[in-house]
Amino acid sequence: MTAEQVARAAREASNMLQTITSAQKSEVLRRIKQVLAERREQIVEANREDKEAAKKEVDAGNLSSSLFNRLDIDGKGGEKYSTLLQGVDDVDRISDPIGQVTLARKLDEDLDLYRVVCPVGVCLVIFEARPEVVVNIACLAIKSGNAAILKGGKEATRTNKALAEAIQYAIATTETKGGQTKFPEKAVQVVSTRDEISGLLDMDRYVDLVIPRGSKSLVQYIQNNTRIPVLGHADGICSTYLDEPADVKKAVHAVVDAKTSYPAACNSTETLLVHKNVLSTVFVEVAHALLKAGVRLHADERSLKAIEAAGITKGEGGEALASLVSKATDDDFGHEYTDMDLAIRVVDTMDEAIDHINALGSKHTDAIITEDRKNAEWFMRRVDAAGVYWNASTRFADGFRYGFGTEIGVSTNKTHARGPAGLEGLTIYKYYLFGNGQATADYGVGSGKRGFMHKDIVLDGDVRNKFVI
Amino acid sequence: MTAEQVARAAREASNMLQTITSAQKSEVLRRIKQVLAERREQIVEANREDKEAAKKEVDAGNLSSSLFNRLDIDGKGGEKYSTLLQGVDDVDRISDPIGQVTLARKLDEDLDLYRVVCPVGVCLVIFEARPEVVVNIACLAIKSGNAAILKGGKEATRTNKALAEAIQYAIATTETKGGQTKFPEKAVQVVSTRDEISGLLDMDRYVDLVIPRGSKSLVQYIQNNTRIPVLGHADGICSTYLDEPADVKKAVHAVVDAKTSYPAACNSTETLLVHKNVLSTVFVEVAHALLKAGVRLHADERSLKAIEAAGITKGEGGEALASLVSKATDDDFGHEYTDMDLAIRVVDTMDEAIDHINALGSKHTDAIITEDRKNAEWFMRRVDAAGVYWNASTRFADGFRYGFGTEIGVSTNKTHARGPAGLEGLTIYKYYLFGNGQATADYGVGSGKRGFMHKDIVLDGDVRNKFVI
Structure with missing residues (x-):
């Protein structure tokens, strides 16, 4: 055929x-x-x-x-x-x-x-x-x-x-x-x-x-x-942002999962954005956990310094971890590794993180780790992505996990699905119009013309859920 | 710029x-x-x-x-x-x-x-x-x-x-x-x-x-x-089908409006499909009304014969109407005149009309004129168009008439709108996920793993209508 x-x-x-x-x-x-x-x-x-x-x-x-x-x-x-x-x-x-x-x-x-x-x-x-x-x-x-x-x-x-x-x-x-x-x-x-x-x-x-x-x-x-x-989606460039008041335990748990539970998946985190004020605290714990899990960190200058300053790549066992750390180049950002690699960038403000995601992400799924609800709200509204998460791994973006039974695909489109x-x-929809021989010329302003009623029809549950004509 | x-x-x-x-x-x-x-x-x-x-x-x-x-x-x-x-x-x-x-x-x-x-x-x-x-x-x-x-x-x-x-x-x-x-x-x-x-x-x-x-x-x-x-839409090729048990008054009223109230509009009817059993009854009345309104009829062989047999293009005043009738060619079907022209085709069955519309229409708006509810249902489900109408003019396809306030356009797409x-x-949507540091690896089958709850959250009206986080 x-x-x-x-x-x-x-x-x-x-x-x-x-x-x-x-x-x-x-x-x-x-x-x-x-x-x-x-x-x-x-x-x-x-x-x-x-x-x-x-x-x-x-x-x-x-x-x-x-x-x-x-x-x-x-x-x-x-x-x-x-x-x-x-x-x-x-x-x-x-x-x-x-x-x-x-x-x-x-x-x-x-x-x-x-x-x-x-x-x-x-x-x-x-x-x-x-x-x-x-x-x-x-x-x-x-x-x-x-x-x-x-x-x-x-x-x-x-x-x-x-x-x-x-x-x-x-x-x-x-x-x-x-x-x-x-x-x-x-x-x-x-x-x-x-x-x-x-x-x-x-x-x-x-x-x-x-x-x-x-x-x-x-x-x-x-x-x-x-x-x-x-x-569908060509890219899955997901980011996780460690906000200033991030909880270290939640950060470690969610970020390690987001990177390591299935690195080849489109919903894996590829970029970690870090507020400068949590560099020496939350970030170094997260970095340490990632390194122990075998993740290669492509760190920008400030995050590289923080890793060195924390001493996690020194001393006993530190040398092996040190080999996993390298300096990030511009190409590391907006890049989908689909592997045990993670780009790291430090930002001065949350808005800088949001701008980074909106410019270099793929509108798939992005997360914020924070204890500040107002910050989470701002981030979730401002980030232009199919999924915006607060204190959870980006890997939750999946039809089965969302309870859809199964999935036909993941879409980074901004129309339809x-x-x-x-x-x-x-699915899509169509409009059914049930008339009695009406003409549009019957409606309008002026003598002999009718106005539209535009009244919602109250449906019982059965009709709303299934249109059986 | x-x-x-x-x-x-x-x-x-x-x-x-x-x-x-x-x-x-x-x-x-x-x-x-x-x-x-x-x-x-x-x-x-x-x-x-x-x-x-x-x-x-x-x-x-x-x-x-x-x-x-x-x-x-x-x-x-x-x-x-x-x-x-x-x-x-x-x-x-x-x-x-x-x-x-x-x-x-x-x-x-x-x-x-x-x-x-x-x-x-x-x-x-x-x-x-x-x-x-x-x-x-x-x-x-x-x-x-x-x-x-x-x-x-x-x-x-x-x-x-x-x-x-x-x-x-x-x-x-x-x-x-x-x-x-x-x-x-x-x-x-x-x-x-x-x-x-x-x-x-x-x-x-x-x-x-x-x-x-x-x-x-x-x-x-x-x-x-x-x-x-x-x-958007490139074409507005709308059809109206006169079914066997069509009411003549409704047919005349709706079809004349569908063709003449604004011939340049995308929701005007361009093709009239006629069941063979209403040729000498409903159809000739509709044809007469259209001719009197100045519509040029491009009629196929059988509808042409019916017009001649009815004598509406003969005698006093008939000659002027006769000049408006011509024999349809293949090019007349699936064609958007955007003018006072109408193609007419006779069908042996309703399914033939549906097949014609699905093959040559533009998925915009199509109508059936019938007194048989079962036929209307079959037609409305089978015709693949944004609007499917029963006993109404195709010209109702319009955002203001539908009660949308205004319209950004009319779409013959089958995705999004x-x-x-x-x-x-x-508009489109995004998914907000509110977590507490969860990792996907926590879920699944096996010891220490959790299953998903997937329970609908009951929202009060305020939240359903407006997400204020």
Whole structure:
């Protein structure tokens, strides 16, 4: 199939998905779980072939071992596959956002306006390695009533194909009760070649949203090569600011986590900003803890002096720590290490820290450590980021931790969806107007003209939560 | 100033606007109205000069007279200027969307997450002719806490400059009470040369949203020349479908309005779809009324035959009407006439009408005229458009008619804002997390690990409507 055929098939599926009920979606999700369980052996076998081929690439130095590890679908004694199956249930359990009424207004007698949540339409999701993403995205798309076109990493081609076939078979063989609409098989499609992607990025006529999940270069390539809205983030340059009245215990606990609990994650702290008045107190404790955890500190002049003055890089054990400390250059700031590295800059005022973040951060997640509520408030309002935290690790920026059930991606956009995006990120709304033959020319000022009523319609809970017309 | 200087100044103003209160915004809006009233003579004089220059262009055939008419700021015996002043009050009266809490969740003890509405940031608004748009957009931007860069039509350069100077002077001289923050003067900037626009479209580092208001070619040029999200519509291809059980009176009233009340508007109906079973009944009445109103009908074969069979283009007066009827070509469908023209196509089923709209419409606003509620429901769910109407004119798609107070534009996007967009279209949200030094590594499965609580925080009305931290 050509890119256009794939995109048009997705659009047709999307049109059909507009009249699918929540119950029908649940039936399909349960069937998907069933088929994935039945075909486990086949899928694991396809995964084994992918892993064999990838192993050769690792040995030849063409593939990183971390990418190789993420390829595995049946690891930890089969626990990974069980988690994958469990994930289908998890998505099924999230409440269906489609049909919620977010505005209800009587424009006039017999002229009622409703704003109702509906699917965005057709989503193109591009990701690397981890084949379980196929299942997760397919389930999120179905639950939110979107058609999805998936493009995985080439290392996982066989696994992705086996998973997609299982999902399409499940969709085609679901017996939905009482619905006029059969669930459209093309609601989930998987494409595999790179050519198809560049073709699909041109299909703004059929595709409504592109969601890239992967490296900075992947995301930037997509942002630069499509007119379709892109949901995601190229950079995760998060900062933590140690304010003057910072609590040392909270600072150490949150900052060490923010840097070390998963350095490759987009929500890890890359820059530590330090108020000059806590240099010799809170900062040196934090620096010591970071060094002991193995973090390489790229310190500006003043913070370097404070580390030296505190003596933590001297004496017994100090020498090993000293090797982790270096002088920061301009390039260290506004840089995403995705590793055990941290840039450190001293500021004279909180506003200087805020300006630094707004100028060099990536609008992802930034934290302040302080005991002063007024300072926290100022920082949180002034910092322009999807997440602004007070006394907590930046690593909390995550759909599961936020309680969204799962996440489709993390967005540093400032339109549509921001921060960890779950099912809601895959929805938009449309306006339903119920009239009785009215013309706009009936309204206005002057004789025989009517004015608008603009009265809110009071909805009972059932209608507000689900628009069943 | 270079495009980069303008954009950076707007970003700095935007950062300052994060801590502006609703009361301060009101003070600024009231001051703007005052200064605009004080400088009325100067501004009208600048407008007179613009009109004189434009008149020459009209006479030379370089400018359309409709564009010329829209240039006027003081017409109707000064009523237009009074309306402009009144518009400032109208925006002031809309409730401030900033600070609303749309999600409040306890992740754990002492770990509270809030999703709070905030400004998008920096908006670039590009429009043609009508200089009163400067005032309207400036007020909307201020009310929503956004910095705005405005680029108007070159015909209105002097008027726009005079208006912008009045607004900036008002901002600079507002005495806001008790605020730590002075209102930033660069919250509203006006640029005038075309060069600056192409430079500003590259400023995705500083500009968050572009809003083009004008011709299809203007909007398409912008969509094709920026990576910044664009809010707007290039096309307004709206359809009305006459269903089998359509009421003839409602059909005539709504369709004549949808075509004739303002043919140049984006929400005018451009295509009439007709169920074959109402051809000789409802349709001929509608066609007759449209012809009498002077609408040129581009009819497909079957509708053409129905018009002829009904005899409305024969006999006394019929000949004049006959000249308005022609045979439709493929180009007539999916075409925006913005004039007194209407394409007509007969369909065998309602689904054929829906497919036509989804394939050839512009996702703006589409209507069904029917007495069958089930058909209306199916149509409204299946049609993929910002507005789906039952027995009403498509011309109702408008921010004022929807009760939004005013509108920043109409969006056919399927992300962020859809349909008429008011203040809400200029907002996004950020997540506030209030912690007590927590680390993500504290949470998970296993000994010593904590699970997430994910309990909704019950807010009283005051907090839900305004996040005052």
